[in-house]
Amino acid sequence: MKKRQLPVFQPDQNPDGTPGQAPGPGCTDDCCAPSGGNGLGVVKTPARPADGGEDGYGDAAERTVVRVEGMDCASCAATVEKRVGQLPGVYRATVNFAAGRLDAEHEVSVTVEQLEKVVRDAGYGVGRTEEAERTPFWRTPRALLTAASALLFLVGLASGLLGAPEVARVGAYAAAIVVGGLPIFRAALSALKSRHMDMNVLMSAAAIGAAGIGAWGEAALVVVLFATGNALQVFAIDRTRGAVRALMRLAPDEVLVRRDGVETTVPADEVGVGELVVVRPGERLAVDGVLVEGHTTVDEAPVTGESIPVEKSAGDSVFSGSLNGPGGIVVRATKGAKDSTLQRIARMVEEAQGSKAPAEQFVDRFSRVYTPVVVAVAVALATIPPLLGADFGTWFYRALALLIIACPCSLVISTPVTVVSGIGAASRRGILIKGGAVLEAAGRLKALLFDKTGTLTEGRPVVERVLALGGTEEEAVVLAAALERRSEHPLAHAILSAAGERKLPEVANFRTVAGRGAEGEVEGRRYLIGSPRLFAERGISLDAARSALRKVEEAGETPVILGDGRGPIAVFGLADAIRSDTHAALRTLRSAGVEELVMLTGDSEAPARRVADTLGIGYRAQLLPEQKVEAVRELVTKKGNAGMVGDGINDAPALAAASVGFAMGAAGTDVALETADVALMQDDLRKLAAAVRLSRAAERIIKQNIFVSILIKGVFVLLAPFGLVTLWLAVLADMGTSIGVTLNGLRLFRGRRV
Incomplete structure (x- = not known):
């Protein structure tokens, strides 16, 4: 799956679409990670050619894909990535948080078991999708430990309210910290070993610090709230991952x-x-x-x-x-x-869910600056005032609250959860979106260009009008259909369709005239049907049909003349039929905010104008393939974001030149599946409108999540130094925001109106 973006949208790419700079950690786009592997279990495939390739990885290297369970957010993925990358013999490790998988390139001597051990040592689990039944989330070790921790906290709380001995209260709180904090402390230790300060490190420091100053209740509550929030996030994300696994399992064994x-x-x-x-x-x-x-x-x-x-x-x-x-x-x-198409869709959806959207890349850069700055402020808050004579316990407590707020979890998870659910929701509707960058780009489209034949129109001619010059229209249709009954020409099929179930007379001495039409005898009288050129070659005057021919040509239709040796009898206007779903789809696109709709076609001016005027859109006619590409680039430059809709094969260059290329009817079509940015599995324009609306909803939710996360973080960072934020309130705000943005993103997957 190759991502194709123009330099105007991806300034860090070369003109051929290859990356212009080294990828950052966690990137799982094709520019960063090798293709192949299903990411849904443990897979081993060759990673390098026998000569070692240009990377100098050695004579033989392999790629292994391992499914990682229990990651809370992207910072956890970074920890696993670093730990695996430090394993001797591993050349490169990339962890896809959204898809929950590890891609590792390594020497042949490195076994799957070694990689799994590193993942487990980091505090996370290893999944197997070949299991007949997966353990329900509420029976997993994480859920059970969280529930036990919450119960112990309630015991400690009850002990205090009932006047139990101090040792009983502290003992219950300490037990809650140990039980609920076990996965957190293990993950924190692993992060420290890899020199990575993630949210587990921050929360562990806050809990231990609170216990150190005797605030056992708040320390326990920090652990319980954090563990509960993480468990709910894992559950929510795993539901979307499970949809892809369910898709893979649809085919029988x-x-x-x-x-x-x-x-x-x-x-x-x-x-x-x-x-x-x-x-x-x-x-x-x-x-x-x-x-x-x-x-x-x-x-x-x-x-x-x-x-x-x-x-x-x-x-x-x-x-x-x-x-x-x-x-x-x-x-x-x-x-x-x-x-199979199903398996390829499932693999592409999972890989797409792990690709980073521009908003996520921005959040990653912001977090890399924000977290160390707030941690430095927290350290200063804990040390400077006491050195100046202030109470150490008071300022240390405030520093711990600020340390909790430094955790960027809600901010980091705000985008990927929306990307995961958006792409998953699209796949359930038969729309394959190739990654977060495509999802965002489709949500910002200002213009759409369409191929005409087969996209806006049926790709087959129909009879639009019948102008009888003598007799009735029905008589003309029946006679014309009788003459065309033996012809294989598409225009002949259109006339036959217009006749419907009417009884047709027999035709004698039938003969086709190559490139012109046909002739035959009906009830002893010879008739001709075809283009004006056929009648001109036979020396038959068309003066009686001049007015009718002018009407047909002005309407952009193809004229077909029925006549005999004395002159024309009727003129048929044939044209490519507009698809039944085109009008509704274009209305939906306009209501979704697409400002400009343009048709590109190689047809002549008149038929192009007819279709465009009927649909109320712009058009450019008589375009060669290279001129279509130029037209796409012009609109991209003009609007900033412009998409192209075609069949994914003949229109491949134009699709590649657009911000987002939409391929219609891609089911079973390898070229369309591989080349398009968005593959509409069904040949239905309503899917296009659905894809744009879904992408716009995803972009709106991403903005909402980022705004809310930054706003809440900012407010609590300002309040914490003044002692207005307690530890439990800081955790509740942090995890509450994380759960909130997760549920907001999952609205897309659940199919609710957004």
Whole structure:
């Protein structure tokens, strides 16, 4: 999956789209991390060619993907990244917080078990998606420890209220700190070993400091609130990750294969390209293929997002993960199970969820400055006033509160959680968005350009008007359809469609005239149908049709003339039909804030003007492919953000030149899936409008989250030095904000109106 952005949008990239500078920690875009691997378990693949490549990594290197569980935010991911990177033999380690996975390039001698041990030593878990059933979150060690810690805190609180001995109260609080703080302290120790000050270090220091000055209740409350907040964040994020895992599990593990006339059940991974797979009613398909026997309806929602089952018969394509309806069918596999469209979508969605959006990169830079500055202020607050004679306990307590506020968790998590849920929500609707940068760019689009044929129009001609010069329109349509019945030309099909179920007369001595039309005899009379050039070559005057021809040409339609040896009988105006969903989609795009809509086409001026005027959009006609690219670049320069909508194959150069390239009908199309920034799995313009609205909602939520996080941090940083913030209030504000921005971001995934 290659991200394609113009230099005007990515100044740190070279003109060919390659990175112009070294990536920062945690980046999992293709420019930073190698492609491949599903990130959903433990995968080992070759990472370098035998000659070692230009990196000098050695004669043999491998890439391993391990799923990491229990990370609270990006700072935890940075700790794991550094610890794994310090392991001898590891060349590079990249942790994708949003997807919850570690990508490591290493020597062959480094085992998966070694990598897993480092992850566990850092205080985090290792997941396996091949497990039949995952442990419910509320039964995980983290949830159980958090619940036990909260219970012990309540025991300590009750002891104080009931007048129990001091030792009982302190003992309960101390136990709450140890039980609830165990994962926090382990993660903090790991962070310190890798010289990384994350939120676990800050919270551990605050809890230990509070206990050191005798504030056992507040120390316990700090741990309980922090552990609870982290657990809720992990639960929320894991739900979105689980949606991708569920997508991967839609395809069955075993299939019924017909080999040499015998039907045998085999593992799905063993099905080869070209083999026949038998799919019974109600079963899910395990592979992509072409239906060769049977007729049925198929629910393709996991792939295309279309909720209504689609009828399928011999010759139609079907996709892995689709649910077969009432009919038994036989499918010839066109791809292996691991290379199916469903599996590729799931992999791309997870990789996209881990890519950093520009807003997230800004937050990372801000946090790298903000955290050490606030920590330095906290240290000064704890030391300078006491040196000047002030009470040490009072100022040390204030410094601890400020230390808690220094934790940038809510700020750091504000963007990735929205990116994760936004891309996940889009994939459920059959929209594949290739990363956080694309999600943000699509949310800021000021203009959209469209290919005409097959995008705004049906890509097939229809009869728009019939101008009878003698007799009735119905008689003209029936006679024309009779003459065109044996023709294979697209215009002939349009006229036949216009005739519908009408009974057609027999035609004798039929003959096609290449590039001109056709002729034949009906009831002993010879007729011609075709272009004006056909009649001109036969020396038949068209004076009687001049007015009709002028109307057709002014409307941008293609003229087809029906006549006989004496002259024209009727003139048909044919044109490319506008799609039924085009008008509604364009209205939605305008209401979403897209200011300018422009059609680009290689067609001549008149038909282009007809479509554009009907839709009320701008247009540019008679464009060669390179002129389309130039038109896209002009609008990008003019508007700052402009997208291009096409089929992802013929329009690939124009799609690449746009801020965001939208490929229509990408299901089963390898080129469209790989090249587009946004792949609309179904050939439906309503998906385009949905993608833009979702992206705009995501951008709005990202701004809300960042603003609220910075505002609350700023207020508490100002209040803490004056003793107006207690430890528990600082933790409650910090974790409350973190949970708030998490839930706000998850609104996208839950599908609520935003």
